[in-house]
Amino acid sequence: xKNISVNDTGIYSSSMLITDIQESVLVQKVxxxxxxxxxxxxxxxxxxxxxxxxxxxxxxxxxxxxxxxIIIICVSVYYSRVKGKTG
Numbered sequence: 001x002k003n004i005s006v007n008d009t010g011i012y013s014s015s016m017l018i019t020d021i022q023e024s025v026l027v028q029k030v031x032x033x034x035x036x037x038x039x040x041x042x043x044x045x046x047x048x049x050x051x052x053x054x055x056x057x058x059x060x061x062x063x064x065x066x067x068x069x070i071i072i073i074c075v076s077v078y079y080s081r082v083k084g085k086t087g
């Protein structure tokens with residue numbers, strides 16, 4: 001059985017600095033973190049098995065965000081009607 005394991009955990013940062021005559025401006029700063037990826041003989045990585053769990057979490061997050069947006073819209077409409085009646 002063949003197992004390929006890559007383990008390189010670290011944070012790599014890159015930045016580009018443009019210097020002018022009087023001041024320097026930071027244009028871009030990028031942080032890239034690399035995590036461990038294991039590949040077995042079948043060619044599928046270990047992240048493929050976790051993709052179903054992350055998809056489920058993504059749907060939960062999307063639903064929560066949609067519910068929060070609906071609540072904000074309802075509250076703003078309610079307060080605009082109440083303000084309109086008293087004004």
